[in-house]
Amino acid sequence: MSLHFTGEHEWIRLENGIATIGISDHAQQALGDIVFAEAPEGGRTLNKGDEAAVVESVKAASDIYAPCAGEVWRAIRRLPTIPRSSTAIRKAKAGFSR
């Protein structure tokens, strides 16, 4: 099991044919306070580079691109609550997997 960082600030962790994908702490800090994250629906087919998810900070929306092709298995987690500080946000990973 290993963690790979892609050029677009996403990371992939491969385990038993399932890739867990998330965005780096650095990217989350660069985005600032994240107020909304939307992961793709399970069953959706993605090609590498497709817009897979959206992360919204107070200031701007950022697309998260699929770092590899595959079928979405399930979203791990959406942001459970709107965090009130950047510290809380860094703990609430915007992740999705397939």
Add this chain to the structure above:
Amino acid sequence: MADETSTLTLPLDSWHRSHGARMVPFAGYSMPVQYEGIIAEHLWTRESAGLFDVSHMGQLIFRGENVDAELERLLPGDLIGLKDGRLRYSLLLNESGGIIDDLMATRRGDHFYVVVNGATKHGDIAAFREAGLEPEYLESQALLALQGPRAAEVLEGLAPGVSDLTFMQGGAFSLAGADAWISRSGYTGEDGFEISIPASAAEAVADTLLESELVKPVGLGARDSLRLEAGLPLYGHDLDEQTTPIMADLGFAISKRRRAEGGFAGAERILAEIENGSIQKRIGFTVEGRQPVREGARIIDSEGNEVGRVTSGGFSPSLQKPIGMGYVATALSAPGTALTLEQRGKLFPAEASATPFVLHRYHRKGA
């Protein structure tokens, strides 16, 4: 890409960097967008006092005989009737009634002190000159704002007497050894002050203000979310030269006497819109769910027809939900009207809302 050589620096540039600011290009300047985080800075301003550097804004002086009457040719406010030391929100209008800029005008003894937006200041100066006025640009003045419910107690300790000012009133004070023009005004909806000082004194004043543990530096990001919650329009987004004061729901800026007399740029169209209403109107809206709907999104009716556009949108840290402003057909502008917003192919149920979203807490006379 921003051209580094053409980006100006603020008098407090190194101060911002040493206080952990993330700097971004804005209005031709390198400016602090945030320090510890937009939401934290926003909420701090709502509960204590935030220190903003708005030195990018244009500070102008107008002198001369009948300067009030001269300014009234362009601005629709009652400036002749403006008392000494009082501020008035006004609009620089073009001949068709479109808004060239929004501004604050203060009568200061024998002259007027006018603060205009940073991104538009050079165009404003040109427009004033074209109309035969001679603004003096105070290029070496810095402008700070101290905003929030604790701002008055902090500033009173440093410049005794400022707490006697009421909303939209200013005066000359000494602050950290500098000559300061301080007015009780701002862009957050909170009580607070705007402080004009020589650029050479900006660091000393900022340091002195920050000595209070009630004060934290606040960047442009929170300035934007604070003004949005306060329902205050941002020039270049919610206002432009195609927008009239009536469309923009800024009819209050056209004083009673001016409505009766006219005689300002664009008066014909604006007075007709006061009489008959405008086709479109600026509204506030709230969005269902948690995803912000931002500038440029379409506003559509139940049949999918475009009825307007979002001009500002974001997430309200105080209300913990998405809010925004936009223009819609006037028939759809009443608070409570159901609207649909379309952003990147996705539809968002929304509702026209009264503004401000967060109540103003200005220190009004007699309050």
